[in-house]
Amino acid sequence: MRAMDRKVLRDLWHMRGQVLAIGLVVAAGIAALIMSLSTLEALDDTTAAYYERYRFGEVFAWVKRAPDRVEQRIAAIPGVRTIQTRVSRFATLDIEGFAEPVMGQFVSIPAARQPVLNQLVLRSGRLPEAGGTDEVVINEPFAEAHELATGDEIVGVINGHRRELRIVGTALSPEFVYALGPGALMPDDRRFGILWMGHDALAAAYDLKGAFNSVSLDLERGADTERVIQQLDRVLERYGGVGATAREDQLSNWFVMNEMEQLRTVSMILPTIFLVVSAFLTNMVLGRLVATERGQIGLMKAFGYSSTEVGFHYARFVVGIVLVGSVIGIVAGTWLGRMNTEMYTELFRFPLLVYRPSISAIAIAVSVSLAAALLGAAGAVQRAARLPPAQAMNPPAPAVFRRLRLWDTRAARWLDQGSRIIVRNVLRSPMRSVLTMLGVAASVGLLVLALQWNDSLDYLGQSYFFHAQHQDVTVGLAEPQSDTIVRDFHHLPGVLAVEPMRIVSADLSVGPITHRGSLTGLKNDAWLQPIFDDATARVVPVPADGLVLGTVLAHKLGVSIGDRVWLQVLEGRRPELALPVVGLVETYIAMPVFTHIDALNRMLKERPSAEYLNILIDSRNVAAFYARLKELPLVSAVMLRQAAIDSFYGTIVEHIMVYITLFSGLACALGFGVAYNSARIALSERGRELATLRVLGFSRAEISYILLGETGILIALALPFGCLLGRGLSEVMAAEFDTELFRIPLTIEASTYGLAVVIALAATLISALVVRHRVDHLDLIEVLKTRE
């Protein structure tokens, strides 16, 4: 090994503390990108593999009742490859020991064999047999939530009749990755389950023998999905079809894709910010580190090494540091990515997992870090190598310090010598001071960015669940009922208030843009679930006529108040009409459309009726209310607000928090890296000066004050900038995060800024203590005798 090679290795080893600290900064950026992209790629691959292996349908449609022969007409639609018709209905379930009503979605499958589409991943037991009219397979999360196993029995209220059902197996399905009950926003495995039952048994129970009410299709490669849907809608229209949906709009898949889209946003923005900040820090820190090597650079040049050779030497030194960081970053990123992916796999209940670290992420992350580091070092090497060696070997010429007029007058009177040194040092090299500040500000900013999620999601939850909703239960009815039902429900035990609501599926279009959504009809005095504007936190009055649109939908359709929207209702008599937009409302969740329930009923040419009831219950009578509710045959869905709140905070928030904790950890590593390196480099730059001060009689505490005071001032100045930067980054992030499902209301509590600041200060304090230890052990004679 050549002497220069040894020097590289020994220097790396000698400076291992700093190498590790810089490596940590590099690693944080690399790990963030690898973790995110690997998770993303893994989830994409896993979902695709899952969907393909279990033959997830590509088009889905619901009808009231279509005879089996319609299947042939569907098969004749060009582009259709496979058809699976079935019976599927919602029903209430009664589970022993669980007071609240539970919803179940029954789905028929051919007896004793897998359906051709939307196949089951059997997790235990077997499929229902031909003769087993009371046999069901239930979805695994539901089974686990209620500790149900094969052999257990549950009661289902099927078509008004209580039926004892025997569980013969548990399963997962690509169709119910996100198992959402009617009207639910979050999966709630305790209150919603999927039950697969033999086709004949289920068809008989719902009087659908020789008929079906649900169909899914698999298309030929290259088929035009839109055209297939149009033709399918035409075929099914007369059988009460409510509009077919493509796989991308299928409920479960839509939620899965939405979640992935959110993850994609987080995965693109956060790590990019991380990588940029870490690259910037690496650049800055290595620039300063190499600058302290000025003497050695001069010496090597004195021996006859050329600037290129010296540059190459430091390039290898820098590459060594980046390699250390890369290894840490790749290992940590791969591990965190795997953890994160496993967490998602668990959330989505994927029966398989395709994970490998993203090679492109590794390549991108390592090359960006390497380039940043080399650039930083190159600048410093060039500056040092440009000097004549004689000059390079001398300590840098005393920097020009100026007495500022301000200091001479007032400030100087109360500043002691130490403080003057600090202040003048900060002012002497404004560029370096600004860079250090930027470094610290960047890590504080990242912390704020990571930590604000908690605040924003909490605010979103508060607004959606507590300000916009006041009902305890929302009951869905099997069929729209005359509005006398409101009075009937009033008489149930414990009921304090009942409000009718009607929701119909509808296509809204303006010009070429069509949105398939739903239209909600409310009473004008609705207060349990009114039209609530999240931006102003005010209730918007229900208009007598016309539509109130969510702003996101208005934006999608390109309309504002006064414009007309073409509405095609997909239920009942399927009316089509143009309606004016009379109001806009900002919501953080979904893209709602509201109108007056009476106007909606008139539109449908139906007498006043309701399909959903928002109910307020006296908490003392909840049990009696639930008991009665379970007996009512016309109830097809029950949504509990408290359960929705629990699952919102339980699933989404908890889940995002894990991700955020990972990022906060990386931000801390970054902050520590910057703080430590700043102080450590300041020490090597000023060792001589500090030792001289010690010789002159300054105490250890005094010189620590001088050294760390400088870092301290810069950090103190950086903190407010960091908070501002964090706010800015969060705004960028929130803007990017907008999806059709969620908008993030950017909220940052004062305590979040406080926490970010405290974490940054703690990182600084730890590094200050480490450096202080070194200051205490400065070898005075040695430092004065030799030039570094």
Place this chain on the structure above:
Amino acid sequence: MSATLTARDITKIYRTGEVEVRALRGANLDLYEGELVVMLGPSGSGKSTLLNIIGGLDTATSGTVRFHDHELTGADESELTRFRRDHVGFVFQFYNLIPSLTAEENVALVTEIAKRPLNPAEALGIVGLGERLNHFPAQLSGGEQQRVAIARAIAKQPEILLCDEPTGALDSKTGILVLEAIDQVNRELGTTTAVITHNTVIGSMADRVLHIADGKVAHIEENAERRPPAELAW
């Protein structure tokens, strides 16, 4: 005797911070082949600056420097690098060893890029450190470190050896050991040697003594006989 190196009318102006320092004001100097010259002068007289310029570590503000037939004045960075690499050895007051390399490796740092180097162990043998090859600078005394620096300087068999206050950081006894090493190198290898010092006693070991004052060579003194360093005392 032919001059290995000549310098004429050298001036050097430094700007450090806001101060302008005229370190050299028209210095002239010749170094003849194989001789040992001592450059004497008080602190601030410009002797180090002159040494740095003739060694190619720094450039003159005006004036000419010639090494044999080569004009060094106006030479670019890469030419100066080649000049230093192939022809000049340096010894500094503060040794300037690389702390992360052993004695032998410090010497190897130079021999690896030299055209006809000595073996590092051999070079260390010449300065009497054949036994301490594997010691790091921190494990060596000041005198030993300086002798490693001399070994490092001569290992490439330079034509010129330039020593800037080689004994400045050492006590007299150790200093004499270092001077003996320099004297030995000059005699045995015939390397043209220039030693800077402010210690007048050292002048008597030289062939010629150049007295430097106010940025010039004030006068030149020729010794009829060189005294061995062992006889010196201060």
